[in-house]
Amino acid sequence: VSRTSDYPIRGDGATDIAAAIETGIVAGSLAAGARLPTVRDLATDLGVSPTTVANAYRSLRERGLLTANGRGGTSVTAMRPRSARRVAPPIPPHALDLARGNPDPQLLPDLRPALAAVADGLASTAGRSRKYGDGGNLPALVAALEPRLAADGLPIAPVTMVNGALDGVELALRTVVHPGDSVVVEDPGYCGLLDLLESLGLRAIPVATDDEGPLPDALTAALARRPVAAVLTPRAQNPTGAAWSSSRATELEAVLATQPQLLVIEDDPLAEVADEPLRDITAAGRDRWAYVRTLSKTLGPDLRVAALLADPTTNARVAALQQATTGWVSWLVQHLAAFLLDDADAERTRTEARRRYGERRTVFKEKLKEHGVGARGISGYNVWIPVSHEASTVQALLTYGWAVRAGEVFRLESPPGLRVTVAELPLEQAGLLAADVASAMAAPRRNISA
Numbered sequence: 474v475s476r477t478s479d480y481p482i483r484g485d486g487a488t489d490i491a492a493a494i495e496t497g498i499v500a501g502s503l504a505a506g507a508r509l510p511t512v513r514d515l516a517t518d519l520g521v522s523p524t525t526v527a528n529a530y531r532s533l534r535e536r537g538l539l540t541a542n543g544r545g546g547t548s549v550t551a552m553r554p555r556s557a558r559r560v561a562p563p564i565p566p567h568a569l570d571l572a573r574g575n576p577d578p579q580l581l582p583d584l585r586p587a588l589a590a591v592a593d594g595l596a597s598t599a600g601r602s603r604k605y606g607d608g609g610n611l612p613a614l615v616a617a618l619e620p621r622l623a624a625d626g627l628p629i630a631p632v633t634m635v636n637g638a639l640d641g642v643e644l645a646l647r648t649v650v651h652p653g654d655s656v657v658v659e660d661p662g663y664c665g666l667l668d669l670l671e672s673l674g675l676r677a678i679p680v681a682t683d684d685e686g687p688l689p690d691a692l693t694a695a696l697a698r699r700p701v702a703a704v705l706t707p708r709a710q711n712p713t714g715a716a717w718s719s720s721r722a723t724e725l726e727a728v729l730a731t732q733p734q735l736l737v738i739e740d741d742p743l744a745e746v747a748d749e750p751l752r753d754i755t756a757a758g759r760d761r762w763a764y765v766r767t768l769s770k771t772l773g774p775d776l777r778v779a780a781l782l783a784d785p786t787t788n789a790r791v792a793a794l795q796q797a798t799t800g801w802v803s804w805l806v807q808h809l810a811a812f813l814l815d816d817a818d819a820e821r822t823r824t825e826a827r828r829r830y831g832e833r834r835t836v837f838k839e840k841l842k843e844h845g846v847g848a849r850g851i852s853g854y855n856v857w858i859p860v861s862h863e864a865s866t867v868q869a870l871l872t873y874g875w876a877v878r879a880g881e882v883f884r885l886e887s888p889p890g891l892r893v894t895v896a897e898l899p900l901e902q903a904g905l906l907a908a909d910v911a912s913a914m915a916a917p918r919r920n921i922s923a
């Protein structure tokens with residue numbers, strides 16, 4: 474047993490020692506900044522080889538829990554297995570929720586006719602559930618999706634239904650990654666993805682972006698850092714609302730072509746309700762690629778269903794992993810999704826959603842411009858507003874009755890900003906919100922410590 478900061482570290486193998494340290498971090502006994510014994514001291518105390526301790530420290534460094542601080546010292550970072558970035562702070566009852574990234578419920582299809590049709594469809598099993606071994610992809614859902622995917626220029630490849638976009642991204646990543654590996658992400662990028670990488674023990678390599686997507690030079694520099702995968706968003710990027718222009722897509726494709734073995738995952742979050750076409754770069758004959766299309770924003774977040782396309786190797790590994798874990802996506806959900814994709818009313822709702830989201834975003838940005846506030850966002854329903862002080866601006870906006878998301882959860886190295894989800898912003902309030910953003914940005918920072 475070795476004591477530093479009064480915390481006993483035990484163990485006779487690297488895994489036990491790392492677990493003991495992690496337990497201390499989680500319990501708060503090893504606080505941020507606490508220094509750990511040197512490798513040699515701990516090895517002597519525990520009667521193990523220095524290599525064993527070094528391996529334990531390395532695995533925790535790779536997960537971001539420890540940092541080396543020169544002259545062989547090691548200390549605890551501020552990072553601990555933390556509550557997910559994806560979980561937004563509670564919205565006070567008086568505030569309009571422009572923070573949680575939701576689609577407008579009015580622009581989602583009514584689920585009741587779909588539920589009634591699914592209930593009727595259970596006649597063949599006398600109303601009982603399907604059995605183990607009956608699952609897999611629902612052919613009717615795959616048939617509803619295939620022409621849409623083909624119309625977007627995606628490669629012809631087997632479709633695998635997964636439980637939402639992040640499930641698909643996780644399955645695809647797990648076909649290639651090991652803890653400590655690096656994955657290229659957009660910066661700012663989707664907070665749920667950053668959580669996922671952290672939970673898998675992966676490092677994020679940030680790539681700066683503009684309205685047209687990742688900057689090619691930044692991507693080139695990121696590839697030099699030996700990532701095993703890249704997760705990129707072709708349109709309706711979260712949080713910045715970027716969409717790849719065709720010239721940018723061509724440039725990105727060329728940069729990525731230098732590493733054909735790198736797994737490139739395209740996450741297309743809004744798909745049919747995004748007002749830019751898909752400019753896919755996976756079709757260009759990469760060895761390793763995956764494309765994930767969630768139905769969360771087109772049909773409703775609670776359906777938890779997405780389609781995944783991938784090269785044959787990735788696809789086979791994804792199928793094996795899925796069989797080893799969730800097994801399949803509930804056929805009840807797949808039936809609902811198939812009904813809604815084929816339904817004419819639901820299709821009209823999607824067309825309307827695309828138009829409305831584009832209108833709300835465009836009008837809000839124009840109003841911001843009238844107040845001298847610059848903003849990003851050309852696709853989907855998120856607008857990104859660069860600000861100097863996130864916390865104080867978010868707080869001031871809350872006092873005016875608007876809940877927006879501080880950019881911190883989306884950022885690695887990029888400068889501060891706010892994400893405003895305009896999906897439910899009434900057009901007639903866009904001017905008022907813009908004026909309030911301008912004054913919140915100008916307000917002095919009051920009593921805000923972070």
Ligand SMILES: Cc1ncc(COP(=O)(O)O)c(C=O)c1O
Nearest residue numbers: 637638639663711740742767769
């Ligand atoms: C880029 C991106 N990926 C994934 C998701 C999550 O999708 P799902 O609900 O299908 O897991 C979101 C949701 O906002 C997103 O914006």
